[in-house]
Amino acid sequence: MKKISILIPCYNEEENVVPISKAVTAEMAASLPDYDFEIIFIDNDSKDSTRPLLREICKTNPKVKAIFNAKNFGQFNSPYYGMLQTTGDCTILLCCDFQDPIEMIPKMVEEWEKGAKIVSCIKTASKENPLIRLLRTVYYKLIQKMSAVDQIEHFTGFGLYDSSFIQVLRGLQDPTPFLRGIVAELGYKRVALPYTQAKRQAGYTHNNFFTLFDAAMLSFTSYTKVGLHLVTLSGIFLACGAIMVGLVYLCLKLCFWNEFSAGQAPMVVGLFFLHAVELFFIGFVGEYVMSINTRAMNRPLVIEEERINF
Numbered sequence: 001m002k003k004i005s006i007l008i009p010c011y012n013e014e015e016n017v018v019p020i021s022k023a024v025t026a027e028m029a030a031s032l033p034d035y036d037f038e039i040i041f042i043d044n045d046s047k048d049s050t051r052p053l054l055r056e057i058c059k060t061n062p063k064v065k066a067i068f069n070a071k072n073f074g075q076f077n078s079p080y081y082g083m084l085q086t087t088g089d090c091t092i093l094l095c096c097d098f099q100d101p102i103e104m105i106p107k108m109v110e111e112w113e114k115g116a117k118i119v120s121c122i123k124t125a126s127k128e129n130p131l132i133r134l135l136r137t138v139y140y141k142l143i144q145k146m147s148a149v150d151q152i153e154h155f156t157g158f159g160l161y162d163s164s165f166i167q168v169l170r171g172l173q174d175p176t177p178f179l180r181g182i183v184a185e186l187g188y189k190r191v192a193l194p195y196t197q198a199k200r201q202a203g204y205t206h207n208n209f210f211t212l213f214d215a216a217m218l219s220f221t222s223y224t225k226v227g228l229h230l231v232t233l234s235g236i237f238l239a240c241g242a243i244m245v246g247l248v249y250l251c252l253k254l255c256f257w258n259e260f261s262a263g264q265a266p267m268v269v270g271l272f273f274l275h276a277v278e279l280f281f282i283g284f285v286g287e288y289v290m291s292i293n294t295r296a297m298n299r300p301l302v303i304e305e306e307r308i309n310f
Contacts, residue, residue: 003036004028004109005088009079010096011044011072014053021057021064023102031106040065041096042082042302045072058308065309073302079157080177081302084170085310091161099197100158107193108160116191118183119160120152124194152184152192162188175298 006024010017021039028037041054043066054066067085069078083091090112094100100121108119157179161169165188172182183190 001034001036002090003038003088004032005086005091006037006039006105007079007082007086007091007093008039008041008096009044009082009093010041010046010050011078012046012048012050013096014046014048014050016096016098017041017050017053018057020096020098020102021061023098024105025061025063027102027105032109035109038063038065038086038088040067040082040086042067042078042085043069044074044078045069055308062309066307067302067304068306068308070303070305076177076179077175077301080169080179083161083166083179084301086166089163091163091166092159093161094158095156099199100156101195101198104158104193104195111191111193112160112162114191115189116160117162117165117188118190120155120183120190120192121158121195122152122192123154123156123197125196150184152180155180155183157183159183159193164188173298175301177301 006028008017008020008024021041024039028035039061041057041064043050043054045068051066051068054064054068057064058066067082072078073081079093083093090109092105092108094102094105104121108121111119165186168186169177169182174182
């Protein structure tokens, strides 16, 4: 009997952990009765009653397992680490807030049985804020143009992964893994399934500008060189422009010594502009340096505090 692992990362999801554990169990019993399964929750140091509820679920259902992180290790490390702990012939990653439709599980398994090593679920529509949706679309188009790897648009990580791919993930030893980029990069046989992302069933999102910016910078620094090329080319063009302006100013001053007086305004404006450009690109290069530094330190993905039913 084949075994399916369902990994559910969570953080402050006290309103969702019990309903989703019941919903996934019911879906497996109804749609995939010929498969064994395990449900693994990995909790990223929740501050509400998520952990006590998970303990109760694990007591009543031996198929449910839980990993409690010692602290919050971020939105990328925790799910990635959880995938490495699964024992099934395939692993399904879905979020805890019901935005990833549970009814997609049998569809993913069907494609997997046909030979797909990865089944990526693509958000073709979403009930999220239209402005956020637009910004995400622009971001995906931008990273697609800049990256040497053919990135997957509107892919959040929700999908099915064969155990052979999970084994590859175990061997990567990447302290800052970006799963969406890794899926696109490694070239396994992949099938895409469209779905409409629902609204959260309960609670509120923990994503904000800074978490989204962190995700964007991680993908930029991991899969593009455009930022560094842009810094170099901009430096060359601005230096050439500054030399040209200086020569023109010198010629005008020599030819019209008494009549020409540009004042200090152009110089002040030019200095502010150049310094603004410098600060922008110093920050951009800093993102690359920080990414390199994190990888060089090679810290653990996650430190566990407790695990249940393993």
